[in-house]
Amino acid sequence: MNRRKATGALATALLTLATLGLTGCGADAGDGDGKTLRLWHYEGANSAMGIAWAEAIKQFEASHPGVKVTYEEKGFEQIRQNAGMILNSDQAPDILEYNKGNASAGLLSKQGLLTDLTAEATRRGWDKAVSPSVATTSKYDRNGVMGGDKWFGVPNYGEYVMVYYNQDLFAKYQLQVPTSLAEFESVLDTFARNKVTPLSVGGAEYPAQQILYELALSKADRSFVDGFQLYKHRVDLTGPEFSFGATRFADWVRRGYLDKNSAGIKAEDMGVAFEQGKYPILISGSWWYGRFADEIKNFRWGTFLFPGNTLHPGSGGNLWVVPTNAKNKQLAYDFIDVTLKPEIQNLLGNSGGVPLAADPAAITNPKAKELIENFNRLNGSDGLAFYPDWAAPGYYDVLVAGVQNLINGTKSPEQVLDEIAKPYQENLASIGK
Structure with missing residues:
Protein backbone atom coordinates (compact mmCIF):
# COMPACT_ATOMS: atom_id res chain seq x y z
CA MET A 1 0.00 0.00 0.00
CA ASN A 2 2.76 1.47 1.12
CA ARG A 3 2.59 5.08 0.28
CA ARG A 4 5.80 6.96 -0.13
CA LYS A 5 7.16 10.40 -0.96
CA ALA A 6 6.56 11.20 -4.61
CA THR A 7 9.20 12.55 -6.95
CA GLY A 8 9.08 14.19 -10.34
CA ALA A 9 11.04 11.39 -11.98
CA LEU A 10 8.04 9.53 -13.39
CA ALA A 11 6.62 12.74 -14.79
CA THR A 12 9.83 13.03 -16.82
CA ALA A 13 9.44 9.46 -18.02
CA LEU A 14 5.85 10.15 -19.06
CA LEU A 15 6.94 13.22 -20.99
CA THR A 16 9.54 11.07 -22.77
CA LEU A 17 6.86 8.54 -23.68
CA ALA A 18 4.59 11.27 -24.96
CA THR A 19 7.42 12.63 -27.11
CA LEU A 20 8.58 9.29 -28.50
CA GLY A 21 5.17 7.67 -28.75
CA LEU A 22 4.00 4.55 -26.93
CA THR A 23 4.70 1.08 -28.22
CA GLY A 24 2.21 -1.61 -27.22
CA CYS A 25 2.72 -5.07 -25.82
CA GLY A 26 3.99 -6.34 -29.14
CA ALA A 27 7.42 -4.98 -28.28
CA ASP A 28 10.20 -7.58 -28.15
CA ALA A 29 10.73 -8.28 -24.45
CA GLY A 30 13.88 -10.30 -25.02
CA ASP A 31 16.10 -7.86 -26.89
CA GLY A 32 18.04 -6.61 -23.86
CA ASP A 33 21.80 -6.30 -23.93
CA GLY A 34 22.25 -8.45 -20.82
CA LYS A 35 24.47 -5.75 -19.35
CA THR A 36 21.94 -3.31 -17.90
CA LEU A 37 19.24 -3.87 -15.29
CA ARG A 38 16.71 -1.03 -15.19
CA LEU A 39 15.23 -0.96 -11.68
CA TRP A 40 12.50 1.23 -10.22
CA HIS A 41 11.51 1.53 -6.59
CA TYR A 42 10.01 4.21 -4.36
CA GLU A 43 11.75 3.64 -1.01
CA GLY A 44 13.49 6.56 0.70
CA ALA A 45 17.27 6.28 0.90
CA ASN A 46 17.21 6.14 4.72
CA SER A 47 14.29 3.73 4.98
CA ALA A 48 15.03 0.13 5.90
CA MET A 49 14.15 -1.07 2.41
CA GLY A 50 16.12 1.71 0.73
CA ILE A 51 19.23 0.83 2.77
CA ALA A 52 18.89 -2.90 2.12
CA TRP A 53 18.22 -2.53 -1.58
CA ALA A 54 21.14 -0.15 -2.07
CA GLU A 55 23.36 -2.90 -0.66
CA ALA A 56 21.57 -5.47 -2.84
CA ILE A 57 22.45 -3.40 -5.91
CA LYS A 58 26.13 -3.37 -4.88
CA GLN A 59 26.16 -7.12 -4.31
CA PHE A 60 24.31 -7.77 -7.56
CA GLU A 61 26.83 -5.77 -9.57
CA ALA A 62 29.71 -7.50 -7.77
CA SER A 63 28.32 -10.92 -8.66
CA HIS A 64 27.55 -9.89 -12.26
CA PRO A 65 30.78 -8.42 -13.68
CA GLY A 66 30.09 -6.05 -16.54
CA VAL A 67 26.44 -5.56 -15.57
CA LYS A 68 25.25 -2.13 -14.42
CA VAL A 69 22.08 -1.45 -12.42
CA THR A 70 20.34 1.69 -13.57
CA TYR A 71 18.26 2.68 -10.56
CA GLU A 72 15.47 5.19 -11.07
CA GLU A 73 13.65 6.62 -8.04
CA LYS A 74 9.90 6.85 -8.51
CA GLY A 75 6.97 7.99 -6.43
CA PHE A 76 4.35 5.58 -5.09
CA GLU A 77 1.41 7.72 -6.19
CA GLN A 78 2.85 8.30 -9.66
CA ILE A 79 3.51 4.61 -10.28
CA ARG A 80 0.08 3.71 -8.92
CA GLN A 81 -1.62 6.08 -11.33
CA ASN A 82 0.48 5.42 -14.45
CA ALA A 83 1.86 1.88 -14.24
CA GLY A 84 -0.57 0.47 -16.81
CA MET A 85 0.51 2.93 -19.48
CA ILE A 86 4.23 2.65 -18.70
CA LEU A 87 4.29 -1.15 -18.59
CA ASN A 88 2.29 -1.38 -21.82
CA SER A 89 5.13 0.37 -23.64
CA ASP A 90 8.70 -0.36 -24.68
CA GLN A 91 9.86 1.95 -21.88
CA ALA A 92 9.05 -0.59 -19.16
CA PRO A 93 11.86 -1.26 -16.66
CA ASP A 94 13.26 -4.74 -16.15
CA ILE A 95 12.08 -4.90 -12.54
CA LEU A 96 10.12 -2.61 -10.26
CA GLU A 97 8.58 -2.41 -6.83
CA TYR A 98 4.80 -2.50 -7.11
CA ASN A 99 1.88 -2.51 -4.73
CA LYS A 100 0.20 -5.84 -4.10
CA GLY A 101 -3.47 -6.81 -4.02
CA ASN A 102 -6.40 -7.25 -6.38
CA ALA A 103 -6.54 -3.60 -7.41
CA SER A 104 -2.80 -3.32 -8.10
CA ALA A 105 -0.59 -6.27 -9.03
CA GLY A 106 -3.71 -8.38 -9.55
CA LEU A 107 -5.14 -5.95 -12.08
CA LEU A 108 -1.86 -5.73 -14.01
CA SER A 109 -1.54 -9.52 -14.06
CA LYS A 110 -5.07 -9.80 -15.43
CA GLN A 111 -4.17 -7.27 -18.13
CA GLY A 112 -1.15 -9.35 -19.17
CA LEU A 113 1.39 -6.70 -18.15
CA LEU A 114 3.33 -8.82 -15.62
CA THR A 115 5.50 -11.87 -16.22
CA ASP A 116 4.27 -15.17 -14.78
CA LEU A 117 7.01 -16.06 -12.26
CA THR A 118 5.64 -19.45 -11.20
CA ALA A 119 8.40 -21.54 -12.80
CA GLU A 120 11.12 -19.26 -11.44
CA ALA A 121 9.55 -19.27 -7.96
CA THR A 122 9.80 -23.06 -7.89
CA ARG A 123 13.24 -23.30 -9.51
CA ARG A 124 14.83 -20.61 -7.32
CA GLY A 125 13.09 -21.54 -4.07
CA TRP A 126 11.11 -18.33 -3.64
CA ASP A 127 8.07 -20.45 -2.84
CA LYS A 128 9.96 -21.86 0.16
CA ALA A 129 11.39 -18.54 1.37
CA VAL A 130 7.96 -16.87 1.43
CA SER A 131 5.41 -18.30 3.87
CA PRO A 132 2.00 -19.36 2.48
CA SER A 133 0.27 -16.53 4.34
CA VAL A 134 2.59 -13.89 2.90
CA ALA A 135 2.51 -15.54 -0.54
CA THR A 136 -1.22 -14.82 -0.77
CA THR A 137 -0.42 -11.39 -2.21
CA SER A 138 2.21 -12.79 -4.59
CA LYS A 139 -0.16 -15.17 -6.39
CA TYR A 140 -3.21 -14.35 -8.52
CA ASP A 141 -5.86 -16.17 -10.50
CA ARG A 142 -7.05 -15.40 -14.03
CA ASN A 143 -9.34 -12.66 -12.69
CA GLY A 144 -6.47 -10.97 -10.85
CA VAL A 145 -7.73 -12.08 -7.43
CA MET A 146 -4.98 -12.70 -4.88
CA GLY A 147 -4.49 -16.15 -3.42
CA GLY A 148 -4.51 -17.69 -6.90
CA ASP A 149 -2.26 -20.31 -8.47
CA LYS A 150 0.33 -18.23 -10.35
CA TRP A 151 3.18 -16.11 -8.98
CA PHE A 152 3.34 -12.58 -10.40
CA GLY A 153 5.52 -10.96 -7.76
CA VAL A 154 7.92 -11.70 -4.92
CA PRO A 155 8.14 -9.80 -1.61
CA ASN A 156 11.22 -9.81 0.58
CA TYR A 157 9.81 -8.04 3.61
CA GLY A 158 6.61 -7.84 5.61
CA SER A 315 0.68 -8.42 4.52
CA GLY A 316 3.88 -9.31 2.83
CA GLY A 317 5.59 -6.18 1.58
CA ASN A 318 5.34 -4.66 -1.85
CA LEU A 319 6.34 -6.95 -4.68
CA TRP A 320 9.23 -7.16 -7.04
CA VAL A 321 7.45 -7.59 -10.36
CA VAL A 322 8.92 -8.18 -13.82
CA PRO A 323 6.99 -6.48 -16.63
CA THR A 324 6.00 -8.59 -19.61
CA ASN A 325 7.92 -6.08 -21.74
CA ALA A 326 11.09 -6.26 -19.63
CA LYS A 327 14.17 -6.72 -21.80
CA ASN A 328 16.51 -8.39 -19.26
CA LYS A 329 14.32 -10.79 -17.34
CA GLN A 330 17.05 -13.19 -16.25
CA LEU A 331 18.91 -10.32 -14.60
CA ALA A 332 15.68 -9.32 -12.87
CA TYR A 333 15.26 -12.83 -11.47
CA ASP A 334 18.87 -12.80 -10.25
CA PHE A 335 18.27 -9.49 -8.46
CA ILE A 336 15.28 -10.94 -6.61
CA ASP A 337 17.55 -13.76 -5.46
CA VAL A 338 20.00 -11.22 -4.03
CA THR A 339 17.32 -9.40 -2.04
CA LEU A 340 16.45 -12.68 -0.31
CA LYS A 341 20.06 -13.44 0.69
CA PRO A 342 20.59 -13.68 4.49
CA GLU A 343 22.97 -10.72 4.63
CA ILE A 344 20.47 -8.46 2.85
CA GLN A 345 17.62 -9.74 4.99
CA ASN A 346 19.64 -9.19 8.18
CA LEU A 347 20.56 -5.65 7.08
CA LEU A 348 16.88 -4.97 6.39
CA GLY A 349 15.96 -6.13 9.89
CA ASN A 350 18.65 -4.14 11.68
CA SER A 351 17.68 -1.05 9.69
CA GLY A 352 14.11 -1.12 10.98
CA GLY A 353 12.40 -3.32 8.40
CA VAL A 354 10.54 -6.61 8.67
CA PRO A 355 12.58 -9.25 6.82
CA LEU A 356 11.05 -12.51 5.64
CA ALA A 357 14.20 -14.62 5.73
CA ALA A 358 16.56 -13.11 8.31
CA ASP A 359 18.53 -14.95 10.99
CA PRO A 360 16.85 -13.91 14.28
CA ALA A 361 20.20 -14.08 16.07
CA ALA A 362 21.62 -11.54 13.62
CA ILE A 363 19.05 -8.87 14.55
CA THR A 364 20.81 -6.86 17.25
CA ASN A 365 18.64 -3.72 17.43
CA PRO A 366 16.13 -4.12 20.32
CA LYS A 367 13.50 -1.92 18.67
CA ALA A 368 13.90 -3.86 15.43
CA LYS A 369 13.47 -7.13 17.31
CA GLU A 370 10.15 -5.88 18.72
CA LEU A 371 8.97 -4.82 15.27
CA ILE A 372 9.82 -8.20 13.74
CA GLU A 373 8.37 -10.16 16.65
CA ASN A 374 5.06 -8.31 16.33
CA PHE A 375 4.91 -9.12 12.62
CA ASN A 376 5.78 -12.75 13.24
CA ARG A 377 3.06 -12.89 15.90
CA LEU A 378 0.47 -11.48 13.50
CA ASN A 379 1.62 -13.72 10.67
CA GLY A 380 1.63 -16.79 12.92
CA SER A 381 -1.84 -16.09 14.34
CA ASP A 382 -3.46 -15.36 10.95
CA GLY A 383 -3.80 -11.72 12.00
CA LEU A 384 -2.90 -9.99 8.71
CA ALA A 385 -6.02 -8.54 7.10
Missing part, protein backbone atom coordinates in the same frame (compact mmCIF):
# COMPACT_ATOMS: atom_id res chain seq x y z
CA GLU A 159 4.56 -4.87 6.77
CA TYR A 160 1.69 -4.03 9.07
CA VAL A 161 -0.14 -1.05 10.52
CA MET A 162 0.54 -0.08 14.12
CA VAL A 163 0.30 2.87 16.49
CA TYR A 164 3.37 5.09 16.86
CA TYR A 165 3.35 7.23 19.99
CA ASN A 166 5.35 10.01 21.61
CA GLN A 167 6.45 8.53 24.93
CA ASP A 168 7.36 11.93 26.38
CA LEU A 169 3.87 13.31 25.75
CA PHE A 170 2.30 10.16 27.18
CA ALA A 171 4.42 10.64 30.30
CA LYS A 172 3.52 14.33 30.53
CA TYR A 173 -0.18 13.44 30.78
CA GLN A 174 0.46 10.28 32.86
CA LEU A 175 -0.88 7.96 30.18
CA GLN A 176 -0.22 4.24 29.77
CA VAL A 177 -0.19 2.17 26.61
CA PRO A 178 -3.85 1.15 26.07
CA THR A 179 -4.89 -2.47 25.68
CA SER A 180 -8.47 -2.01 24.43
CA LEU A 181 -10.35 0.35 22.16
CA ALA A 182 -12.07 1.91 25.18
CA GLU A 183 -8.69 2.57 26.82
CA PHE A 184 -7.35 3.98 23.56
CA GLU A 185 -10.25 6.39 23.27
CA SER A 186 -9.65 7.43 26.87
CA VAL A 187 -6.08 8.34 25.89
CA LEU A 188 -7.35 10.29 22.90
CA ASP A 189 -9.89 12.06 25.13
CA THR A 190 -7.18 13.11 27.57
CA PHE A 191 -5.15 14.79 24.85
CA ALA A 192 -8.23 16.45 23.32
CA ARG A 193 -9.33 17.83 26.72
CA ASN A 194 -5.88 19.36 27.09
CA LYS A 195 -6.13 21.09 23.71
CA VAL A 196 -3.69 18.64 22.07
CA THR A 197 -4.97 17.10 18.85
CA PRO A 198 -3.92 13.48 19.38
CA LEU A 199 -3.71 12.04 15.86
CA SER A 200 -1.49 13.05 12.96
CA VAL A 201 -3.56 12.00 9.94
CA GLY A 202 -3.07 12.14 6.17
CA GLY A 203 -6.54 12.18 4.63
CA ALA A 204 -5.40 13.00 1.10
CA GLU A 205 -3.71 9.61 0.70
CA TYR A 206 -3.76 6.13 2.25
CA PRO A 207 -3.38 6.74 6.03
CA ALA A 208 -6.92 7.82 6.96
CA GLN A 209 -8.54 4.86 5.24
CA GLN A 210 -6.30 2.53 7.23
CA ILE A 211 -7.65 4.05 10.45
CA LEU A 212 -11.18 3.44 9.15
CA TYR A 213 -10.21 -0.16 8.40
CA GLU A 214 -8.66 -0.69 11.86
CA LEU A 215 -11.95 0.41 13.40
CA ALA A 216 -13.92 -1.89 11.10
CA LEU A 217 -11.59 -4.79 11.94
CA SER A 218 -12.38 -4.33 15.63
CA LYS A 219 -15.77 -5.88 14.75
CA ALA A 220 -14.53 -8.34 12.12
CA ASP A 221 -13.28 -11.92 11.95
CA ARG A 222 -11.27 -13.91 9.41
CA SER A 223 -14.44 -14.93 7.57
CA PHE A 224 -15.23 -11.28 6.90
CA VAL A 225 -11.70 -10.61 5.59
CA ASP A 226 -11.80 -13.69 3.34
CA GLY A 227 -15.09 -12.55 1.88
CA PHE A 228 -14.09 -8.90 1.50
CA GLN A 229 -10.58 -9.44 0.12
CA LEU A 230 -10.54 -12.93 -1.43
CA TYR A 231 -14.19 -13.04 -2.58
CA LYS A 232 -14.77 -16.39 -0.90
CA HIS A 233 -18.32 -15.35 -0.10
CA ARG A 234 -20.48 -12.23 -0.23
CA VAL A 235 -20.07 -9.58 2.44
CA ASP A 236 -22.25 -6.59 3.19
CA LEU A 237 -20.16 -3.41 3.20
CA THR A 238 -23.01 -1.59 4.91
CA GLY A 239 -23.04 -4.28 7.61
CA PRO A 240 -21.77 -4.10 11.20
CA GLU A 241 -18.04 -4.03 10.43
CA PHE A 242 -17.77 -1.03 8.14
CA SER A 243 -20.82 0.62 9.71
CA PHE A 244 -18.99 0.67 13.02
CA GLY A 245 -15.78 1.85 11.35
CA ALA A 246 -17.38 4.74 9.48
CA THR A 247 -19.58 5.83 12.38
CA ARG A 248 -16.74 5.70 14.88
CA PHE A 249 -14.36 7.51 12.50
CA ALA A 250 -16.89 10.33 12.12
CA ASP A 251 -17.25 10.38 15.90
CA TRP A 252 -13.47 10.72 16.28
CA VAL A 253 -13.61 13.76 14.01
CA ARG A 254 -16.42 15.26 16.11
CA ARG A 255 -14.48 14.67 19.32
CA GLY A 256 -11.44 16.50 17.93
CA TYR A 257 -9.14 13.47 17.73
CA LEU A 258 -7.92 14.64 14.32
CA ASP A 259 -7.71 18.03 12.64
CA LYS A 260 -10.47 19.05 10.25
CA ASN A 261 -7.82 20.13 7.73
CA SER A 262 -6.33 16.62 7.67
CA ALA A 263 -8.54 15.81 4.67
CA GLY A 264 -5.99 17.69 2.57
CA ILE A 265 -2.84 16.39 4.28
CA LYS A 266 -0.56 13.98 2.41
CA ALA A 267 1.17 11.02 4.05
CA GLU A 268 4.59 12.66 3.92
CA ASP A 269 3.37 15.76 5.75
CA MET A 270 1.60 13.57 8.31
CA GLY A 271 4.84 11.74 9.08
CA VAL A 272 6.91 14.94 9.29
CA ALA A 273 4.38 16.48 11.70
CA PHE A 274 4.74 13.48 14.01
CA GLU A 275 8.53 13.67 13.78
CA GLN A 276 8.35 17.32 14.81
CA GLY A 277 6.38 16.42 17.94
CA LYS A 278 3.25 18.28 16.83
CA TYR A 279 1.01 15.25 17.45
CA PRO A 280 1.43 12.50 20.05
CA ILE A 281 0.07 9.62 17.94
CA LEU A 282 0.32 8.38 14.35
CA ILE A 283 -1.46 5.27 13.06
CA SER A 284 0.35 3.91 10.03
CA GLY A 285 2.61 1.21 8.70
CA SER A 286 5.93 -0.36 9.57
CA TRP A 287 7.45 1.33 6.52
CA TRP A 288 7.85 4.48 8.68
CA TYR A 289 9.79 2.65 11.38
CA GLY A 290 13.32 2.86 10.01
CA ARG A 291 12.88 6.48 9.00
CA PHE A 292 11.56 7.50 12.41
CA ALA A 293 14.45 5.68 14.06
CA ASP A 294 16.85 7.68 11.91
CA GLU A 295 15.19 11.09 12.06
CA ILE A 296 13.46 11.52 15.44
CA LYS A 297 16.00 13.02 17.82
CA ASN A 298 14.01 15.29 20.14
CA PHE A 299 11.70 12.83 21.93
CA ARG A 300 11.36 9.19 22.90
CA TRP A 301 8.89 7.16 20.87
CA GLY A 302 7.51 3.65 20.74
CA THR A 303 4.84 1.52 19.08
CA PHE A 304 1.94 -0.75 19.96
CA LEU A 305 -0.63 -2.71 17.97
CA PHE A 306 -4.07 -1.15 17.54
CA PRO A 307 -5.59 -1.93 20.94
CA GLY A 308 -8.09 -4.77 21.19
CA ASN A 309 -7.80 -5.97 17.58
CA THR A 310 -6.80 -9.47 16.58
CA LEU A 311 -6.79 -8.48 12.90
CA HIS A 312 -4.66 -5.66 11.52
CA PRO A 313 -3.98 -4.16 8.08
CA GLY A 314 -0.84 -5.85 6.85
CA PHE A 386 -4.48 -6.96 3.98
CA TYR A 387 -5.48 -3.36 3.09
CA PRO A 388 -8.94 -1.97 2.35
CA ASP A 389 -8.07 -0.43 -1.03
CA TRP A 390 -7.13 -3.82 -2.49
CA ALA A 391 -10.68 -5.02 -2.70
CA ALA A 392 -11.44 -3.67 -6.19
CA PRO A 393 -9.74 -1.80 -9.03
CA GLY A 394 -9.88 1.95 -8.41
CA TYR A 395 -10.87 1.39 -4.79
CA TYR A 396 -8.00 3.46 -3.40
CA ASP A 397 -9.52 6.67 -4.75
CA VAL A 398 -13.01 5.62 -3.62
CA LEU A 399 -11.78 5.19 -0.05
CA VAL A 400 -9.74 8.39 -0.05
CA ALA A 401 -12.86 10.30 -1.11
CA GLY A 402 -14.93 8.48 1.50
CA VAL A 403 -12.74 9.33 4.47
CA GLN A 404 -12.32 12.90 3.22
CA ASN A 405 -16.09 13.25 3.28
CA LEU A 406 -16.16 11.91 6.84
CA ILE A 407 -13.45 14.35 7.91
CA ASN A 408 -15.13 17.30 6.23
CA GLY A 409 -18.59 16.24 7.43
CA THR A 410 -19.94 16.62 3.91
CA LYS A 411 -21.53 13.17 3.91
CA SER A 412 -22.94 10.91 6.60
CA PRO A 413 -21.39 7.52 7.41
CA GLU A 414 -24.37 5.87 5.72
CA GLN A 415 -23.85 7.85 2.52
CA VAL A 416 -20.14 7.07 2.51
CA LEU A 417 -20.79 3.35 2.98
CA ASP A 418 -23.24 3.35 0.07
CA GLU A 419 -20.56 4.93 -2.12
CA ILE A 420 -17.99 2.38 -0.96
CA ALA A 421 -20.31 -0.57 -1.52
CA LYS A 422 -21.37 0.32 -5.08
CA PRO A 423 -18.04 -0.08 -6.98
CA TYR A 424 -17.14 -3.10 -4.88
CA GLN A 425 -20.33 -4.91 -5.89
CA GLU A 426 -19.88 -3.81 -9.51
CA ASN A 427 -16.41 -5.34 -9.54
CA LEU A 428 -17.73 -8.63 -8.19
CA ALA A 429 -20.39 -8.68 -10.90
CA SER A 430 -17.79 -7.99 -13.59
CA ILE A 431 -15.84 -11.14 -12.69
CA GLY A 432 -18.90 -13.30 -12.12
CA LYS A 433 -18.80 -13.42 -8.33
